Each structure stands twice: as structure tokens, then as C-alpha cells.
Amino acid sequence: MTEAFDVAVVGAGVMGATTALHLARAGMRTALIDRGAICREASGVNAGTLTLHMTRAVLIPYAIRGRQLWLDAPDWLGMDAGARATPGLSVAFTPAERDMLEHRAAARRAEGAPIELVTPAQARAIEPGLNGDIIAAAHCALDGHVTAYLTGRAYRRALVAAGATLMEQHPVAGIDRAGGQFAIRVAGQPAVRARRLVLAGGVWLEAMLGWLGLHVPVKCLINQLVVTERMRPVMRSVLGIANGLLSLKQFENGTVLIGGGWQGIGDPARGGVEAIPDNLIGNVRLARAAIPALAEGRVARIWLGLESETADALPMIGPLPGIGDAYVIGCVHSGYTSGPFMGKLLADHILDREPELPLFDPARLVQPQRAATLEKTP
Amino acid sequence: MNGRATDLVVVGAGPAGAAAAMQAAALGVRTVLLEDEAAAGGQVYRAPATTRDMARSPERRQGDALRAALAGSSVQVEHGQKVWSVSGQYRVDVLGPQGPGHWQAPALIVATGALERVVPFPGWTLPGVVGLAAATILLKAHGMAPGERTLVAGAGPLLAAVAVGIVKAGGKVAAVVDLATPGEWAACLPAMAGRPDLLARGAGWLARLRLAGVPILTGHALAAVAATPDGLRATVQPVDSLGRPIPGGAATSFEVDAVAVGHGLIPSTDVTRLLRVEHWFDPASVTWRPALDAGFRTTRAGVYVAGDGGGVLGVAAAGLQGRLAGLAVALDLGRLSQVQHDARAEKLRRKLARAARFGAAMARMMAPRPGQFAAIPADAIVCRCEDVTRAEIEEAAAEGACEVNQLKAWTRCGMGPCQGRVCGDTAAALLAQFHASDRETTGLFTGRTPLRPLPLDQLTGEYGYADITLPPPAPL
Numbered sequence: 001m002t003e004a005f006d007v008a009v010v011g012a013g014v015m016g017a018t019t020a021l022h023l024a025r026a027g028m029r030t031a032l033i034d035r036g037a038i039c040r041e042a043s044g045v046n047a048g049t050l051t052l053h054m055t056r057a058v059l060i061p062y063a064i065r066g067r068q069l070w071l072d073a074p075d076w077l078g079m080d081a082g083a084r085a086t087p088g089l090s091v092a093f094t095p096a097e098r099d100m101l102e103h104r105a106a107a108r109r110a111e112g113a114p115i116e117l118v119t120p121a122q123a124r125a126i127e128p129g130l131n132g133d134i135i136a137a138a139h140c141a142l143d144g145h146v147t148a149y150l151t152g153r154a155y156r157r158a159l160v161a162a163g164a165t166l167m168e169q170h171p172v173a174g175i176d177r178a179g180g181q182f183a184i185r186v187a188g189q190p191a192v193r194a195r196r197l198v199l200a201g202g203v204w205l206e207a208m209l210g211w212l213g214l215h216v217p218v219k220c221l222i223n224q225l226v227v228t229e230r231m232r233p234v235m236r237s238v239l240g241i242a243n244g245l246l247s248l249k250q251f252e253n254g255t256v257l258i259g260g261g262w263q264g265i266g267d268p269a270r271g272g273v274e275a276i277p278d279n280l281i282g283n284v285r286l287a288r289a290a291i292p293a294l295a296e297g298r299v300a301r302i303w304l305g306l307e308s309e310t311a312d313a314l315p316m317i318g319p320l321p322g323i324g325d326a327y328v329i330g331c332v333h334s335g336y337t338s339g340p341f342m343g344k345l346l347a348d349h350i351l352d353r354e355p356e357l358p359l360f361d362p363a364r365l366v367q368p369q370r371a372a373t374l375e376k377t378p
Numbered sequence: 379m380n381g382r383a384t385d386l387v388v389v390g391a392g393p394a395g396a397a398a399a400m401q402a403a404a405l406g407v408r409t410v411l412l413e414d415e416a417a418a419g420g421q422v423y424r425a426p427a428t429t430r431d432m433a434r435s436p437e438r439r440q441g442d443a444l445r446a447a448l449a450g451s452s453v454q455v456e457h458g459q460k461v462w463s464v465s466g467q468y469r470v471d472v473l474g475p476q477g478p479g480h481w482q483a484p485a486l487i488v489a490t491g492a493l494e495r496v497v498p499f500p501g502w503t504l505p506g507v508v509g510l511a512a513a514t515i516l517l518k519a520h521g522m523a524p525g526e527r528t529l530v531a532g533a534g535p536l537l538a539a540v541a542v543g544i545v546k547a548g549g550k551v552a553a554v555v556d557l558a559t560p561g562e563w564a565a566c567l568p569a570m571a572g573r574p575d576l577l578a579r580g581a582g583w584l585a586r587l588r589l590a591g592v593p594i595l596t597g598h599a600l601a602a603v604a605a606t607p608d609g610l611r612a613t614v615q616p617v618d619s620l621g622r623p624i625p626g627g628a629a630t631s632f633e634v635d636a637v638a639v640g641h642g643l644i645p646s647t648d649v650t651r652l653l654r655v656e657h658w659f660d661p662a663s664v665t666w667r668p669a670l671d672a673g674f675r676t677t678r679a680g681v682y683v684a685g686d687g688g689g690v691l692g693v694a695a696a697g698l699q700g701r702l703a704g705l706a707v708a709l710d711l712g713r714l715s716q717v718q719h720d721a722r723a724e725k726l727r728r729k730l731a732r733a734a735r736f737g738a739a740m741a742r743m744m745a746p747r748p749g750q751f752a753a754i755p756a757d758a759i760v761c762r763c764e765d766v767t768r769a770e771i772e773e774a775a776a777e778g779a780c781e782v783n784q785l786k787a788w789t790r791c792g793m794g795p796c797q798g799r800v801c802g803d804t805a806a807a808l809l810a811q812f813h814a815s816d817r818e819t820t821g822l823f824t825g826r827t828p829l830r831p832l833p834l835d836q837l838t839g840e841y842g843y844a845d846i847t848l849p850p851p852a853p854l
């Protein structure tokens with residue numbers, strides 16, 4: 001039998017990959033296991049918006065640090081994943097949206113986001129592509145975007161260089177504990193043994209925590225994204241609407257990405273299987289209302305990605321209650337932005353270093369009726 | 379236009395879709411046939427787009443007969459309708475001259491035909507280099523040859539068909555360059571014997587080309603096309619049975635202004651991938667095909683595939699498959715009893731077996747050969763929408779991309795307007811070759827909507843902000 005790993009991380013999205021990278025760099029023998037290829041779920045198909053306008057207010061300090069890490073990726077990750085800093089705007093078309101805009105800007109400002117209200121004319125100076133019909137706007141100097149589909153390539157290089165063992169196409173089926181070790185059962189493969197365990201399974205965390213006898217409900221959102229063919233430059237900011245139902249940006253290659261959390265059909269078992277045509281039309285109408293020149297473009301592709309959410313909509317990041325040396329990381333709203341920081345936080349905790357900001361104790365989310373059944377570690 | 383309900387939606391009015399629709403409609407199934415083009419007919423029976431007097435080929439006559447039969451049937455034929463989404467059970471969204479709309483039906487027959495395959499070579503993206511399919515469209519719809527002097531190259535029966543079409547349209551064919559040897563063609567004879575009419579037609583084509591003095595180079599492949607001040611220089615070289623250049627083989631060059639080249643057809647699986655039905659890789663035709671039962675049912679209830687979309691077997695098989703799929707729909711919707719169905723299906727199946735034998739032999743002749751992929755130069759563009767070269771594909775493979783969707787993410791190969799329809803096959807073959815894996819491992823691009831690029835202004839229509847139906851706002 002091969003020697004046990006110091007740590008096995010299950011789930012190679014941005015959360016698992018970042019955690020694994022820092023643990024491997026700190027000298028731990030690290031296995032990163034995914035049932036598919038690295039960063040092909042939420043972390044490879046998301047909108048890559050680094051905006052604070054849409055981040056849950058309490059997560060703003062984390063998002064600010066995560067955004068900076070993305071912009072500095074060449075230094076610490078070794079590859080530019082297309083991160084670009086841009087101004088960020090959130091706009092309002094109706095009085096109700098204006099009220100929401102002002103209220104939300106204030107709440108986020110209180111958490112440290114440099115968001116200020118600007119006049120429609122100032123907003124159009126920042127973003128000349130903007131519709132003249134807006135009645136209010138908020139500006140944030142800290143915004144930007146990353147090319148999410150490059151995430152896996154960047155992390156894979158870094159992980160290989162750090163000596164981590166990458167196990168792709170390894171669907172984990174369950175976890176046993178024996179002799180102070182975790183035995184991670186992989187369909188069609190020998191079990192992977194490790195002294196520590198990190199679960200980083202995105203929307204699949206409910207099932208993963210179930211392997212350890214913990215019942216934590218995880219909600220699955222089916223987020224729709226729409227991309228156009230390449231078009232002439234029509235915008236230069238990251239643009240949203242106060243209600244959070246639009247996120248819009250144009251990449252250097254000319255394509256425009258339209259998001260905003262409109263829902264499609266799918267579930268954790270089948271993935272995001274189907275766009276809802278009416279939701280596509282609604283989302284695209286909102287985009288064209290914000291940037292009228294989008295009317296010149298053509299929709300090239302629509303897809304759906306799965307985003308996870310806990311009962312209180314806050315992350316779970318930290319040690320699992322009652323199970324020694326087992327940790328969880330996930331369910332972070334705007335988790336792509338903060339991922340590089342969140343993974344480092346958990347790695348610091350595991351490495352007994354003082355984390356820069358507090359973790360998010362998963363114990364609060366465990367449902368009592370299905371308590372832990374595993375042997376407790378001393 | 380709002381959603382309209384019917385019993386059956388058929389997508390694609392080629393020979394398969396038209397036959398399927400007419401068969402089902404004749405049995406009392408309310409049927410809507412959706413077609414992107416302005417007229418029914420598909421590839422082979424394509425209707426002319428001009429009023430110019432064009433030579434009347436047998437296809438043209440058969441196509442006119444098909445269009446007349448459709449017009450006389452109870453099928454509701456909707457032209458100029460781009461199907462861009464299939465969802466639910468089953469909602470089919472279209473974008474037509476009147477804007478977006480949709481149909482709702484419990485049964486869906488996918489008859490969207492085939493795509494052309496061109497294995498890249500230096501110069502394949504130059505202006506003047508067209509696919510054999512594009513050449514047939516020019517010939518059938520406009521009676522036009524692709525150039526004044528065309529080199530016709532690649533594999534399969536389309537070579538002779540295109541070359542003869544050019545000669546008939548008054549163009550010159552510099553040469554026909556066929557990957558296959560006469561021996562390989564001869565080996566197909568037993569399978570072709572079931573269709574003496576088509577065999578005779580092929581012989582007629584060859585005679586016509588000989589009469590026109592067109593050189594036919596067998597066992598040869600296009601090595602490169604280069605732009606010259608006056609046009610194009612196409613260089614061809616002898617290859618072995620795996621499509622590998624024979625070392626020391628004498629290269630020949632042709633000065634031309636057009637090159638028509640193709641390496642077979644691949645089933646258009648956009649809709650079936652979107653619907654996530656099961657597909658299988660057929661090594662004989664080197665294509666992915668949806669898994670179908672004898673009634674052309676996919677693994678998803680209510681979804682059927684007829685014609686090239688299920689596997690490229692030629693026009694005769696497509697029509698027969700269409701009829702069988704139409705019968706299966708009538709059976710499944712309760713318009714026919716099992717006994718009635720079987721009595722009708724049995725005869726069709728026997729005919730289909732014969733047609734399919736011929737079609738499968740042709741599909742094998744068209745299939746690309748491994749040496750062709752191996753011969754793609756490192757700097758040759760594979761994905762022409764996004765300018766991704768073979769070297770870039772292999773660099774991503776070396777970094778750990780084992781499957782086409784990861785490759786796409788890391789290189790943008792297949793992310794452009796064609797959504798991988800042109801490059802997907804070559805990219806998958808190169809990945810499999812690099813990792814010494816197989817096409818099952820390298821997989822298929824995930825199917826997504828829109829099935830065709832959607833002009834944003836048409837999709838949204840004219841509207842005011844208040845017309846947008848908004849879901850509840852995102853939480854703070």
C-alpha cells in the first residue's frame with residue numbers, strides 16, 4: 001500500500017484547488033481529487049466578475065482581498081487568468097431601483113466597498129456605452145473581471161509545480177475512517193488514504209458531508225450565462241443593475257458576457273441541463289436596456305452553471321464538528337472573486353497559522369436529526 | 379407569435395424530415411415541419427435559388443417531386459425558421475421572419491442532416507478553398523462552379539459528383555484527387571451491387587470526367603494550397619492506405635483559382651447533444667452518432683432522429699428512415715396499432731437494409747484516415763473561428779487537457795460562431811492521438827443553445843423597460 005497523503009482535497013474547483021496549492025507549497029503531501037477535470041464546474045464556467053456591487057455585504061472584505069489576488073495572479077499563481085481591473089457601475093432605471101441602489105451602496109460601503117453615488121452624466125462619462133435613460137448610478141473603483149475558463153489551466157500548472165498529486169476523473173463514492181486515516185473510496189480505483197481531509201465539492205457538498213454522517217442542506221442555483229460573438233468595443237466597465245439581475249462586461253476579444261443569476265433547469269445530479277427561453281430573453285433584454293449597442297451583436301452560446309448556497313446564505317469554511325482533521329470549504333456567494341483568498345484562509349487554519357480574517361464555522365449549519373455517526377477522534 | 383401546440387415537430391425538411399412528416403401526417407398525426415431554408419429539399423434535393431435555367435439533374439426532379447408532395451400533404455411546412463432551442467417535453471423555439479416563436483409537441487423528430495468534414499492542411503483557410511458541400515450548394519442552388527479552374531480533392535463519392543457538376547456548369551476541373559485507390563473502390567462493389575442504379579450513375583460520372591479530360595489521381599492527397607499572384611497553387615502527393623505521405627513520393631502542383639475539398643460528412647448532433655441523449659462513436663465512419671432503436675427512437679422518450687443526423691447513409695436511406703420514424707411516432711402516439719405498424723414497417727426495413735449497405739460503404743470511403751491527422755503541420759490552424767493551431771492544441775494536451783471541453787476552455791478552440799462544428803472532430807482526433815487514448819475519452823463538445831447564432835435585436839424585439847419580466851431581486 002502506498003504511503004498516506006498528508007491531506008486529500010476532494011473537489012478541484014477554485015476552493016479546493018487554492019487550498020490544495022497552499023498546503024502543497026507548505027510541504028504537505030497533497031492529493032487533489034475530482035470526478036471530472038479541474039475547474040470545469042462553477043469555477044470554470046462562471047462570469048468571472050470581480051464586482052463588489054453584487055457581493056453580499058458581509059463578504060466585502062474577503063472579496064476585496066480575493067479580487068487583488070486575481071489581479072496579482074502572475075506573481076503568486078504563475079499565470080494570468082485574464083484578470084483585468086475596470087470601473088464598476090450599478091444603475092437604476094426606475095425609482096424603486098434607485099432606492100435599492102442607494103440603500104445597497106450604503107450597506108456595502110459600510111463594509112469597506114468604495115462605492116459612491118454618481119449622477120447619470122458622470123456614469124456616462126465612466127461608461128459611454130450606457131443608456132441615457134438611467135436615473136441613478138453607483139460607481140466602484142474596485143471592479144474587474146477574470147477569464148474563468150482559464151482557471152483550471154492556471155491552477156493545474158501551479159499545482160503540478162508545487163508537487164501536488166492531481167487525480168482527475170476520480171469520482172469519489174464515499175469515505176471511511178480507519179486507524180486515524182481517511183480512506184477515500186474512488187469508483188474503479190484503489191482507495192486514496194490521507195491523514196487530513198478537505199471537502200470542497202461546491203453544490204455537491206451536501207452529498208459529501210453525508211459521507212461523514214453530517215446533514216447540511218445545500219441549495220443549488222442554476223445560473224444562466226449568455227455570450228455574444230465578437231463585436232466592436234461597446235463598453236469598458238463591469239455593469240450591473242441595482243436589483244442584481246444583470247452583470248455585463250466585454251472581454252478584450254470583443255465578446256460580451258451577459259449574466260445576472262437568471263435561472264435555468266438542472267440539479268446537482270444532472271448538471272445545468274436546459275436554458276429557459278423566457279429567462280434568456282429577459283436577461284438579454286435587460287442587457288440591451290443597459291448597453292443599447294448590444295443590439296448589433298449575435299448570441300453565440302448560452303450555458304448554465306451550478307452555484308451552492310447554505311441555509312443562511314453565508315459560507316462554510318472551517319473544521320467539521322466532531323470529526324478531527326476534516327474540513328469543509330464552499331457555498332461562498334461571489335465565490336469566484338474571493339476563492340483565492342478563502343482557500344488561503346482555510347490552508348492557514350490547517351497549517352496552524354493565524355488566518356487574516358475569521359472563518360465561517362460549519363457547525364452552525366449541521367442539522368441535529370442526523371448527527372455524526374463516525375468514530376470521534378481523540 | 380406565441381407557443382402553438384401540435385402532435386409532432388420535425389426539424390429539417392431534407393429527404394428524411396420531409397418523409398417523416400408526410401408519413402406521420404398521413405396517419406393523422408398533426409405535424410409541423412420546420413426548415414431554415416426557403417424551400418424543402420435538404421442537401422441533395424436542394425432547390426435552386428435562381429431563376430436561371432439550370433440543367434435538370436435527377437436530384438432536381440426528385441426534389442421538385444418532394445416539394446410537390448409536401449405541398450399536397452397535410453403537413454404544416456414552416457420555411458425560414460431557424461430552430462435555436464429545444465427544451466422541456468418538447469418546446470421548440472424558432473426565429474423566423476416574424477421574430478421569435480415556439481412550438482410545443484410531445485414528439486420531436488430531428489432530421490438536421492450532416493456537416494462537412496475537412497481535415498486541415500496548410501492553406502485550407504485561404505479564400506478560394508471551399509468544402510465539397512459548399513461547392514454542391516453553389517452548383518445546386520446557383521448553377522455556379524466555385525471558380526474557373528477548380529481542383530477537387532478529398533475522399534468519397536462527393537468527389538466525382540462535384541467534379542461532374544463543375545464540368546456541367548461550364549467550369550474546368552484541374553484534377554480529381556482521391557485518397558482512395560481503385561482497389562479500395564473495387565472492394566466496395568459487393569456492397570454497392572444492391573443499388574445498380576447508383577453504381578451505374580457513378581460509372582457515368584467517371585466516363586464523363588474522362589471525356590472532359592480530367593486527370594484522376596487516386597491514392598493522393600492535398601499536401602498544401604498556397605496563394606500566388608494569379609490564384610492558388612495546390613500541391614498534391616501520393617499517400618498510403620492510412621493517408622500518410624509516402625516518403626519520396628513525387629509531389630505535383632496545379633495552378634487553379636479554386637479548390638473544393640472534403641473528407642466525408644459527420645452527423646449534425648447539435649440537437650441530440652443538447653438533449654443529452656446517448657451517443658456512440660462509430661469507428662467505421664469515424665463519427666459520433668446518437669444511439670437509435672429500430673424505430674429511430676433516441677434514449678429520450680419522444681425524441682427520434684432520421685437521416686444523416688443519425689449516421690450518414692445517403693439520400694435513399696434518409697427517406698426510408700424518415701418514413702420509419704414517422705410510423706414509430708404514429709405508433710407511440712396511439713394512431714397505429716403494433717400490428718398495423720409492423721406490417722408497414724417490415725417492407726421499409728428490408729429496403730432500408732439495402733440502402734444502408736450502400737450508404738455505409740460510401741461512409742467508409744469518405745472517412746478520414748489516421749495519417750491525415752498526423753500530417754497536420756504544427757502551425758496549421760485547426761479552429762478557424764478562433765485561430766487555434768495544432769501546436770496550441772497539443773500544448774494544452776501536454777498541460778493536462780484530456781477531453782475536448784477542457785481543451786476548448788484552455789484554448790478557445792470551438793468557442794467561435796461555428797461552435798465547434800468545423801473544428802470539433804479534428805480537435806478530438808488530435809487529442810486522442812496525443813494521449814494515445816480514444817474518441818470515447820476525448821468526448822464530444824457539450825451541446826447548448828442557441829443552435830444557430832441569434833441576432834440580439836431579433837431575439838429581444840422592440841420593448842420598453844417595463845416590458846421586461848423580472849425575477850425577484852438578488853439578496854443584499
Ligand SMILES: Cc1cc2nc3c(=O)[nH]c(=O)nc-3n(C[C@H](O)[C@H](O)[C@H](O)COP(=O)(O)OP(=O)(O)OC[C@H]3O[C@@H](n4cnc5c(N)ncnc54)[C@H](O)[C@@H]3O)c2cc1C
Nearest residue numbers: 011013014015035043046047049172202305334335336337
Ligand atoms: C454561472 C455562474 C456564474 C457565476 N458568476 C460569478 C461571478 O461573476 N463572480 C463570482 O465571484 N462568483 C461567481 N459565481 C460563483 C462561483 O463560480 C462559485 O462560488 C465558485 O466557483 C465555487 O467554487 P467551488 O470550488 O466551491 O465549486 P466548484 O467549482 O463547483 O467545484 C466543485 C468540484 O467538486 C467536484 N466534485 C463533485 N462531486 C465530486 C465527487 N463525488 N468526487 C470528486 N469530485 C467531486 C466537481 O467536479 C467540481 O470540480 C458564479 C457561479 C455560477 C454557477
Ligand SMILES: Cc1cc2nc3c(=O)[nH]c(=O)nc-3n(C[C@H](O)[C@H](O)[C@H](O)COP(=O)(O)OP(=O)(O)OC[C@H]3O[C@@H](n4cnc5c(N)ncnc54)[C@H](O)[C@@H]3O)c2cc1C
Nearest residue numbers: 390392393394414420421461490491511685686692693696
Ligand atoms: C453537400 C452535401 C452533398 C451531398 N450529396 C449527396 C449525394 O449526392 N448523394 C447522397 O446520397 N448523399 C449526399 N449527401 C448526403 C446527404 O446529406 C444525405 O444523404 C441526405 O441529404 C440526408 O437527408 P437529411 O434529411 O438527413 O439531411 P439534409 O438533407 O441535410 O436536411 C437537413 C435539413 O435540416 C435543416 N436544418 C438543420 N438544422 C436546422 C435548424 N436548427 N433549424 C431549422 N432547420 C434546420 C437544413 O436546412 C436542411 O434542409 C450529401 C450531403 C452533403 C452535406
